[in-house]
Amino acid sequence: MKWLPGLLSSRDPGWTESADVIVVGSGIAGLTAALRLRGQVERIAVVTKDVLAAGSTQWAQGGIAAALGPEDTPEQHEVDTLVAGAGGCDLDAVRVLVSEGPDAVRELIDWGANFDKDPAGNLSLTREGGHHRDRIAHANGDATGAEIQRALIEAVKRAPEILVFEHAMVVDLVTAADGGVAGLTIHVMGEGDADGVGLVRARAVVLASGGLGQVFSQTTNPAVSTADGMAIALRAGARLRDLEFVQFHPTVMYLGPDSRGQQPLISEAVRGEGAFLVDGEGNRFMQGVHPLADLAPRDIVSKAIMKRMLETGQPNMWLDARHLGLEPHSDDRVGGEARAAVSRFWERRFPNILASCRAHGVDPVTELIPVAPACHYASGGVHTDLWGRSSVPGLYATGEVACSGVHGANRLASNSLLEGLVFSRRIAEVLPGELRLLQEPAGHGTHEGSAGLVPGSALKQVQEIMSARVGVLRNAAGVADAVSLLGEIAATPADTIDRAAWEATNVLSISLALADSALRREETRGSHWREDHPERDDAHWAGHFDTVMSDGAATLSFSESPATDPSATEGVLT
Template identity: 50%
Template sequence: MSWEAGADLLVIGTGVAGLTAAVRARELGLRVLVVSKDSASAGNTGWAQGGIAVVRPDEADPGDDLRRHVEDTVIAGAGLCSRPAVQEILAGGAAAIARLRAAGARFDVGADGALARTREGGHSAFRVIHAGGDATGAEVQRALVDAVRGGGIPVLEQHCVVELLRGDSGAVVGALALDGENRPGVLHAPAVLLATGGLGQLYAATTNPEVSTADGVALALRAGASVADLEFVQFHPTVLYTPGGPRGRRPLITEAVRGEGAVLVDVRGRRVMAGEHPLADLAPRDVVSAAINRRAAETGAEHVFLDATGIGARFAERFPTVYAACQAAGIDPVRDPIPVASAAHYSCGGVVSTVDGRTAVTGLYAAGEVACTGLHGANRLASNSLLEGLVVGQRAAEAVAKDLGCGLLSRRACGDPVQPALAVVDRDLLQRTMSRHVGIGRDERGLAQAARTLDQAAVVRRLETRQAVEDASLALTAQALIAAARQRAESRGCHRRTDYPDTDDLHWRRSTVLRLDASGWLVHTAAGIARTAA
């Protein structure tokens, strides 16, 4: 190996969950090392527009409380949320926001000096706080990066983790990584936190940045952990559509625009959400995305419109990021409806973990979008994700400190690992295949074809570059997602099977769980994780 480094806690990823964990672990006296494929500011967090859903008792709508937030989350999750997980994570929200503000995060305030609140899809009250109008993620990221740098926490930028390393007992003891020049090195640590974000780059059109290549899911699977609910990929209903069809990372039109009164209309001017759901344009995202796709198909168009002209001249001040994106595309949202389409946005499933970030593999923790705690179920409630990262990120750091203090983790150093050779698939082919067959509408025929296409296109390559590492992660995660989608013979939340259009609570009110067996094959667990929240 060309180089090596060590710490008590290795954090992989620089989004809200990873940086929150890093800051808290440092406060607890741990030696922390953060690894980022790009810069410390890269990742999904900085792109989040809408805000953070949280009930703060001192500033809340009349009648709104934690119980209502829990109920809204469980309803959106379509029967697959873990109510205890929802309760614990959301209960930590107010304290998490207080800590974030103490670290320097600045949120928008109203004329009375209280934090400004908006409402988004699936919420029964105005409880979503925001920053910079529609730049909440950017402000959260700025504050946390400043806290990391102010705390003297080292960040290895332009470093890509290839594989997690395990000792003789199976416990994680570090990671194999590549630096910016593709030189291999070893990162020694008795605790590794996966905070790698999402898997949007599985699809041709996504709101996710280029770094969101499902690395954490693949690393966890190969380390012996289980993943759950990968079939539940949330497609954001409204990304900016431009001629030629959506491709690559698309500008997001935050749900808060609909929260301020915008409505969806088709190319003929008819309301899209009329009669679709009691909340109409503020229905949960899976409902809105499906309705948009149906209406687009009915009219022969590739998009619908978001009519925000009723917001008027204050649009530019309230939504400066969206306004700038529209202006760049030659659209004036004050006067013209905005052409929008759906795109892959958020993974509701991920690495099976507790609300404290622990996985079934000793020394391996997960937090944020890469994790599956039971909070999101079959469909994430809008703006619960940043809150989850803040709460679970802190809890994971505290769990690591406790586990280290109890002697549960292995400090045995790992020897020189061998760079693995794994299956990769041409990325453009993979993305086109996933978008065509594993998008919002799925059926057995298309899913089987997707699996065959990826199998036939796979070639084995040694993971000696960042691109090879990412392509291997995408290939493995795509097959796992397809396997989960084929197994779930029903429609629920984000998972829509055209050949099984109904929800089947009798057989499928449980999570689908996958792991790799000793031969490297994906296998389903016998029973999955039963969900009893209603």
């Protein structure tokens, strides 16, 4: 992959700022890091590509997982996480997540997040796929992310020491002569000459920029999720890990074969409340596939849906939630009091999903919801240690942009918000004592026309290629074809330097790295499903693929690691 640019082409910086720490991203991971760092470092800047509330956090429906219930324990949470991760988790990272998770959620509540309560005033906890306990805390029924985002934004607004740059896209990480962090080049949309590009010098950078959802045509991710953080880290020399493990959420509302972009998510919590999957003939097909049936881990449910679609020739499956809120064994799903009861349940528990379904012409009170898998979450990303440190001095990563090791080959439902909380807190513990001196930048752009950039129009082409050949179901011929086609796109230079070209180049860079890893991993593990290698193969592929870039060339290497064995804590699920 020698075509990859070492730095994105941009104008010379027209302005300069400085900060002790720059946090890139304004979701749960970024704002938690900023709030936890206040009082420990003098000058903190939060940079976000849109407004503070525009990232992925606000779209989280189901909730946040933590062992908060009276019958639950971190050890039980650990087992569920390891099982979902299909042998790819870092055991130490998982233990950090589940043991520190409850206190992290309690701190979030102290910051003002209002979670739903039961009649006794305790947290109302529900269950999602892969969990053996009710441990998902939720807010406003199905608007957990929006409530968390609200609370964090209000807390940041009460902290004058945190500077916020909205509508600001990070172009590249700026490094010093020693290869460590020196700052960032940032494009502030609509401001100043030279397209608003400026240089912000910094002693440390915390990436919390979210995932790579826009790599695929159908996704649950917002339009801003163009893999920017992973791409800038790769260009700066940071190690990326496990990019092939992209989770496809099994129950995304199917809007037809031509629908593109962000699709409506039907939260796993709907199945946690009793909904189940059926095919076009009304047959339930998850029984016998997994002991948890419709609440199996996401990779298993996605594969089962795809297999049933291939068997029947149908473009989607259906979710039956017409009985939610009824007494058990009730057969009256549509008439009179039963229909009213179902409607009241939906309005209380899933008001936003109900509104979304109805806006797209489906009433889940009386109709089946058409669903199909779509890109949802990147389990891989910038490789970090247990304290969020990347392989580049002064660069930290947290949340979906990072690969902390907690998700392995498949993320357990509702562990994502928790990861952002826990590892941002850990970064704030060590970063103040590790601050570098302010370094002179070694360079901040190629400044040679649009060299190294592809046109913004290439984004749609990349998405179509990735969806068709590197999506839920993969094989060697299809992925190899994707690598070749992506390489052809890479040879098409952009005519202009603008945000669209930067985003398309970032998406293309990560797509090539992802496809390369998917081609090399000749097995099926978690969310990586190879039809030509349908079995998990610990003898050859227990380990991680790492992508590193140097002198304009990206290299892929495999490091062996024993498969994580959940039997180490076997017996805690009683």
